[in-house]
Amino acid sequence: MGISIGLVGLGAFGRAFADLFKSHPLVDRVALCDREPERVAVFARKENWQDKFNPRDVYTSLEEICRSDLDALVIITQPWLHAPQCIQALLAGKHVYSAVPIISVPDGDEILDWCDKLVESCRRSGLHYMLGETTFYRPQTMYCRRRAREGAFGDFVYSEGEYMHDFDSPSSNLKDVMRHRLNSQAGQEWPDLLRQYRERGVQSGPMHYPTHSTSGPISVMGAHAVKVCAWGYANRTADPYFIENTELLSNETALFSMSNGATMRICEFREIGHTNREIFRVYGTQGSFENDTWVDKRDKSALTVAEMRDPLPPEAAAAFAAASVAPDFYGGHGGSHAYLVHEFVDAVAHDRVPAINIWEAARYMAAGVMAHKSALRDGEALAVPDWGDAPVARGKGA
DSSP states (O other): OOEEEEEEOOSHHHHHHHHHHHHOTTEEEEEEEOSSHHHHHHHHTOGGGTTTOOTTOEESSHHHHHTSOOSEEEEOOOTTTHHHHHHHHHHTTOEEEEOSSSOOOSOHHHHHHHHHHHHHHHHHHOOOEEEOOGGGGSHHHHHHHHHHHHTTTOSEEEEEEEEEOOTTOSSSOHHHHHHHHHSSTTGGGHHHHHHHHHHTTOOBOGGGSOHHHHHHHHHHHTOOEEEEEEEEEEOSSOOHHHHHTTBSEEEEEEEEEETTSOEEEEEEESSOSSOOEEEEEEEESSEEEETTEEEESSOEEEOOHHHHSOOOOHHHHHHHHHHOSSSOTTOHHHHTHHHHHHHHHHHHHTTOOOTTOHHHHHHHHHHHHHHHHHHHTTSOOEEOOOOOOOOSSOOTTO
């Protein structure tokens, strides 16, 4: 017997996941929710959706869909809404998948507070939360986790992750992304909220969205950040993009002391003369990984994407392929989308803690928040909070 899910948020990013969630063989029923009716209509009219979608399962608000009998909600809404909406869903008895990041607001203390609230909500409810962090399921990350489980790295010595995404990038212009976000009912509410942060003198930075760079090294090493010192580069052109979004610093670089004794360097750059890059490297006493290449004391081996990927269950892969109009059914962000969908659906269906649970996700987020705090203090060494490991097994109400 499969599960029932509700897709909350059918904008550009939500639409990229909708067919994958609907086609998964462990999903029996799909509901649709968006404040913009025309977004729902696109999928409600699809002929190949009629086997799992009933017109009665259309909702126009989170409040409405939380009152439904659905098992789980997939929340791909505006980034400043993620954490409160996920908590609302958990309190309503729903398992939750959240788009990244956990939350995006200018105030780092507020971000940590939402992490704390989400951990507590999951602990009390026994329900499952999963963050849809794409780097976790890039081929490189999957390969490195396999080698780490084998012990091929030896002891971890050093790692580095980076997310280079210039705000004027031709392939993904962040100004255009923001304009698109504001062109919706939910988006129209953000300028007033942002103004309140500006009036308080809050200074944000790119380390408040660190998960693309931190999740690779942290998940491979199975370690968390303990202490950080960081420095920033302040925008010098008075570009309105940074001023309006309260970002004094456009680039930030951090050094972390990790719980396993290794050192980790993380770069989050939004003003950089470089093509978009989202990658990491990991070095150990016996083996290392860099630039899609495994290196050890005997040799080095260049790897293909197919070699690095974990296999999907055949039934899930076949269903995804049948639902896709593209030859590569894995989806965007390095082919991570299909893996994210499968991991969440399978975790809910079998009542197991998902890989990117709130305890894991909070480690990615807290590292960046404290790095930004350190950068604002000219590299002062600061402790990074941690909420511990996820429970190995738990049931509802545990």
